[in-house]
Amino acid sequence: MSVDELTGDALARACADVMLARDHASRSLGIVLEEARPGYARTALVIGSTMVNGHAIAHGGVTFTLADSTFAFACNSRNEPNVALQASISYISAVRLGERLIAEGREQSSRGRTGVYDVTVTREDGELVALFRGTCYRIKGTVLEGAAS
Amino acid sequence: MSVDELTGDALARACADVMLARDHASRSLGIVLEEARPGYARTALVIGSTMVNGHAIAHGGVTFTLADSTFAFACNSRNEPNVALQASISYISAVRLGERLIAEGREQSSRGRTGVYDVTVTREDGELVALFRGTCYRIKGTVLEGAAS
Amino acid sequence: MSVDELTGDALARACADVMLARDHASRSLGIVLEEARPGYARTALVIGSTMVNGHAIAHGGVTFTLADSTFAFACNSRNEPNVALQASISYISAVRLGERLIAEGREQSSRGRTGVYDVTVTREDGELVALFRGTCYRIKGTVLEGAAS
């Protein structure tokens, strides 16, 4: 089946797979793509020793990066490339070395060329770690063709 | 001279040095502390191959992490520990592999137990890369004693 | 029954009623309190002629004010006074003169002295108008005693 025939969940997964394959930063951290659907993505990350401070607490930038990648997978899930204009994060609870985080990103709005996505970051037991909200802007081209180049 | 005798710029520098020494995440990326003063910090980072995507563009999470560390150095510069409650970032221009970013964080307000800090991220030629604003909250203890424990 | 005996929904409603009674700005616009529970509030507002521009589109500040009041009712619903530190709003769709907006505020987190609340603003048919997120900080005193003074 060619890329042109992909739709819905299969297209979303193909877009996210291609993005993660290209994304050295996310792969270098160890971010795992668990699920992608149109307007949705779920990822996971185990906090490693290069992601913490001397008190074994994860750097806020690591939690942000996980949420930001999840936002990117969700807002590029329809094979239309989007770039982040702006994002904010509220930190709820500290994360420790070795903990596994789950990030779920959901489209809240997509109108014209702009969109709003919310990402929640939780521990595996469901406890809230951070809330992220991002604004994106659609640019020309496609996600999958971009991968081919 | 003991830690208790440090004031002003020397205290700010000692606090930032201790924080960076503990911060495996910032050191792992290669974030360099260039200057610390009360309510102020300036850092630098060269974008490396593990910080970019397949188009050699830096991950937004890397720019955020640089700004967030700079925010932390600036808001902990008086030996009073502060934690981030919330932060936002506006992305202005894309950054490429090999570029050197400069982040400058400045206290905008510090009242009671909360503060607001702005961080600007620029290229070496001064072009704006991102604007970051963080809200922090003072907790008990000290920055330098924390390091000793 | 005295104020001291109020708990749960009754206490939340009493706090919100007292706050709205004092709040000339919200009452001047016509904001109506529809429901208050612990960590939750729902309000409504009909867009009037002093809230719009020449194209009969509601000013973003009016939508923000509705969301901000709803945030205040929700985060003061346990008779512990909280002040807003920071808030952000994402505008999804324009609102016209005469439309009735519904705002629902929900606690996402309340830990130590800080909290995070989300407010969604919708039309009566459920269409999303704006997403608001606020950070609050608990101060001393009580909401209801404050009203008595």
Next chain:
Amino acid sequence: MSVDELTGDALARACADVMLARDHASRSLGIVLEEARPGYARTALVIGSTMVNGHAIAHGGVTFTLADSTFAFACNSRNEPNVALQASISYISAVRLGERLIAEGREQSSRGRTGVYDVTVTREDGELVALFRGTCYRIKGTVLEGAAS
């Protein structure tokens, strides 16, 4: 001189004047336009009795509305219409009945169809009241022609 001949500061002033003339919400509050230049606007507002709570403290929505109008004047100052996508505000100090606020909005970035603007709200003595940052998106048409319709 026709509208087509206006440039620079004169064009910025004409755009802001037309926007304020249409903006019943800003005029109803009493917002005054003090200056407009390309990418810049300065406004003022005296806090009146319908803008405060029972403790004579201005509603956060009023401060936001002042900042939001200033943002709008600044980002529409080149006769290219822009709409707000997102905005955030950090509250620094409370404002009392009768105080006069000054809001200054400045373009931080304008690239392609999106822009970032910062607005500072101060008392007349220069004390900081709030920091506002807004993201805008350029739509088709012109500001001044819109006024004619």
